[in-house]
Amino acid sequence: MVTExxxxxxxxxxxxxxxxxxxxxxxxxxxxxxQELRELGYDYLAAISGxxxxxxxxxxxxxxxxxxxxxxxxxxKVEVPRDQPRLPSACHIWGGSAxxxxxxxxxxxxxxxxxxxxxxxLFLEDWEGPPPFRKDFDWRAYVRExxxxxxxxxxxGYYKG
Amino acid sequence: xxxxRAETYVIPFGPAHPGSGNFRVWLTVDGERxxxxxxxxxFLHRGFEKLMEYRTLLQASVLTDRxxxxxxxxxxxxFALAAEKLQGIEVPERAKYIRVLLAxxxxxxxxxxxxxxxxxxxxxxxxFKVALTYREEILRVFEEATGGRVYPTGYIRPGGVRWDLPExxxxxxxxxxxxxxxxxxxxxxxxxxxxxxxxxxxxxxVLSPEEGIRLGASGxxxxxxxxxxxxxxxxxxxxxxxxxxxxxxxxxxDALARFLVGRDEVLESVKIGIQAIRDMPEGEHxxxxxxxxxxxxxxxxxxxxxxxxxxxxxxxxxxxxxxxxVKFRGPSFTLLIPVLEHLLQGVxxxxxxxxxxxxxxxxxxxxR
Numbered sequence: 001m002v003t004e005x006x007x008x009x010x011x012x013x014x015x016x017x018x019x020x021x022x023x024x025x026x027x028x029x030x031x032x033x034x035q036e037l038r039e040l041g042y043d044y045l046a047a048i049s050g051x052x053x054x055x056x057x058x059x060x061x062x063x064x065x066x067x068x069x070x071x072x073x074x075x076x077k078v079e080v081p082r083d084q085p086r087l088p089s090a091c092h093i094w095g096g097s098a099x100x101x102x103x104x105x106x107x108x109x110x111x112x113x114x115x116x117x118x119x120x121x122l123f124l125e126d127w128e129g130p131p132p133f134r135k136d137f138d139w140r141a142y143v144r145e146x147x148x149x150x151x152x153x154x155x156x157g158y159y160k161g
Numbered sequence: 162x163x164x165x166r167a168e169t170y171v172i173p174f175g176p177a178h179p180g181s182g183n184f185r186v187w188l189t190v191d192g193e194r195x196x197x198x199x200x201x202x203x204f205l206h207r208g209f210e211k212l213m214e215y216r217t218l219l220q221a222s223v224l225t226d227r228x229x230x231x232x233x234x235x236x237x238x239x240f241a242l243a244a245e246k247l248q249g250i251e252v253p254e255r256a257k258y259i260r261v262l263l264a265x266x267x268x269x270x271x272x273x274x275x276x277x278x279x280x281x282x283x284x285x286x287x288x289f290k291v292a293l294t295y296r297e298e299i300l301r302v303f304e305e306a307t308g309g310r311v312y313p314t315g316y317i318r319p320g321g322v323r324w325d326l327p328e329x330x331x332x333x334x335x336x337x338x339x340x341x342x343x344x345x346x347x348x349x350x351x352x353x354x355x356x357x358x359x360x361x362x363x364x365x366x367v368l369s370p371e372e373g374i375r376l377g378a379s380g381x382x383x384x385x386x387x388x389x390x391x392x393x394x395x396x397x398x399x400x401x402x403x404x405x406x407x408x409x410x411x412x413x414x415d416a417l418a419r420f421l422v423g424r425d426e427v428l429e430s431v432k433i434g435i436q437a438i439r440d441m442p443e444g445e446h447x448x449x450x451x452x453x454x455x456x457x458x459x460x461x462x463x464x465x466x467x468x469x470x471x472x473x474x475x476x477x478x479x480x481x482x483x484x485x486x487v488k489f490r491g492p493s494f495t496l497l498i499p500v501l502e503h504l505l506q507g508v509x510x511x512x513x514x515x516x517x518x519x520x521x522x523x524x525x526x527x528x529r
Contacts, residue, residue, distance in 0.1 A: 020462065064475065071396060075462055094377075097377030100494070101377075123203035125203060133211055
């Protein structure tokens with residue numbers, strides 16, 4: 001790990017693993033750290049992964065940041081509360097790649113990104129249910145209700161267990 | 162851009178356009194010129210990431226086939242690598258070489274299909290037939306190794322590969338590689354150096370390196386803009402650090418450069434494939450991974466160079482029988498949404514399919 005990066009991430013107890021660093025940052029610090037990492041060469045936002053943790057009451061977002069110069073990853077985690085999932089957008093730092101990844105996380109996990117100009121639906125059409133990648137979305141119940149009928153002989157298998 | 166004049170109107174490109182695949186982009190046009198493009202994905206959204214939360218690692222491995230029609234084995238590979246990293250499985254040497262050989266064959270057939278499909282979209286029908294004739298040879302080799310021509314049903318799986326290669330396979334695979342290496346130049350006259358092709362692609366839809374990085378482009382589309390980002394070289398996995406190959410880049414950043422990078426990459430892949438065949442060690446093809454193996458607590462992120470760019474897999478386990486969360490980074494996700502929307506601004510309607518196909522995308526791995 002390059003010294004400036006270790007200095008930047010040290011307070012948050014990073015875990016090093018080969019050419020990757022895993023670190024969890026507090027929500028308030030996120031925009032500052034994003035900006036500094038971008039200036040240190042982490043210019044390629046590979047993806048943003050959402051992970052729902054209902055037992056801890058948070059949605060965890062993992063920013064997979066790749067440095068084309070250093071050829072290394074920083075996997076930056078930030079947690080937002082499940083009942084009010086909101087955080088600043090990273091569009092102004094990583095551009096279109098951040099915008100579209102945030103749009104996907106918004107659709108699948110219901111996370112609000114402040115200042116992201118476009119959080120319109122991406123993959124789902126006419127979707128009115130809860131964000132489908134959250135753990136408490138019961139897709140089996142949804143499919144039963146939406147597409148099958150318990151009284152129909154051929155559908156009965158879907159209602160067992 | 163707001164629609165202010167009566168002459169601007171909105172037309173769809175796809176999802177039923179012969180050159181579009183399962184994808185639509187809304188074009189706001191002023192006469193013949195596109196002034197704004199808006200991608201409309203989702204026609205192939207199957208929710209694999211969610212489905213895998215309900216499946217064991219080996220079951221999920223079979224599902225990964227379907228992430229991209231063009232290159233199922235590469236998606237098998239990225240999932241297998243992520244699962245192995247999480248589980249702490251060390252794969253036998255022979256399996257690594259088999260994986261490299263199949264990954265490169267996959268890249269070649271994917272690129273050939275790319276050229277063929279681009280040919281169809283641009284009116285070069287012969288290119289489609291020629292490219293698919295050579296792709297067919299690879300599909301036959303795949304059938305021999307995996308049992309499936311296109312879909313290998315999880316041949317590259319956590320722990321190694323499903324079964325060892327059949328007898329005489331390496332000689333036949335080398336024959337196919339040499340044959341394609343020799344005949345790739347057939348496509349030069351028909352396609353890459355054909356004056357009408359060059360006239361349509363040269364200087365069209367230039368992607369600057371800075372924009373490419375900001376918009377998350379990868380693969381041939383980014384390398385054609387002069388950014389030498391290739392996961393095989395920058396973050397080597399399997400045995401790529403022991404193999405010799407060149408990262409192909411060009412500076413122009415236009416549609417022509419993207420196709421030419423693709424063409425030259427096929428030859429590099431042939432080189433890698435032949436080295437993998439030459440160095441292939443004897444030994445086991447896999448370590449046992451039980452069908453009900455518990456997914457360890459922890460997380461792993463792995464990325465590989467798929468034919469169309471940086472393909473990633475993030476996997477989280479909590480000690481259950483199934484992964485807690487699986488996330489895929491499809492290279493086409495950023496190629497087809499921000500990059501395409503950016504590149505289509507200002508082109509003629511007739512050039513839309515050309516720009517679209519020059520990106521080497523696959524709608525399936527965008528939607529997942």
